[in-house]
Amino acid sequence: MGTIDSDLYRSITEFAHDTPSWFQHLMEVWTELGLLLFAVLFVVAWARARGGDPRAFAVAVLAPLGTAVAYVCSELAKSGIDEERPCRAVSGALPSLVDCPVYGDWSFPSNHATIAAAAAVxxxxxxxxxxxxxxxxxxxxxxxxxxxxxxxxxxVAAGLLLGTLVTLLVVRLVTRPGARLTEAMRGSGNGLVRWFAGPGPVGAGYVSGAGGGRRGGAHRR
Incomplete structure (x- = not known):
């Protein structure tokens, strides 16, 4: 690994060892707690968009989907690059604050950073x-x-970039068909599907009648 990157790694880990123990524990917890907080925010974003504009609802649903796709891309990259973890590879570095992942759990790119960036974007x-x-x-x-x-x-820099790009691409490619699917779900005969998508904006949803469902509300004359 490049000297500059290894030196920066050593500097950061030395800084970590110089911080108070409570801060070290906080950072250890944050590496996992952040994922849980993102999951909670996904649910909140879905609840906010449920029943609203179909495109906005589609984007809210695509946020976790894009994150999942980014994670898969990160795993595929890991399996092909096989970069050893710095906690084993960097000579002269202080011990990691958490257990070094087992051999074969490769380092590049960071799954956590990829997931975090994808979720954030x-x-x-x-x-x-x-x-x-x-x-x-x-x-x-x-x-x-x-x-x-x-x-x-x-x-982690590569993970942040990968997560950002994958999510932007997923949202760009799938929002339009996702909005059409949302409208179809709101007109579905399945109550659970309708509940998930929400009723839609007033006057913009499906209106059932003797002739079946149709788009739009009543037109003024």
């Missing part, structure tokens, strides 16, 4: 104001993986 697209929270969350989660000693800086 997806949530920001679905709920723009929340981006002020999710983006810093993702960056902190990525940094925490170097802080605890299990990733190189370039691992």
């Amino acid at each position: 997806g949530l920001a697209l679905a709920w723009p104001k929340i981006g002020l929270l999710t983006v810093p969350m993702a960056i902190l989660m990525a940094f925490s993986r170097v802080f605890v000693g299990v990733h190189y800086p370039h691992d």
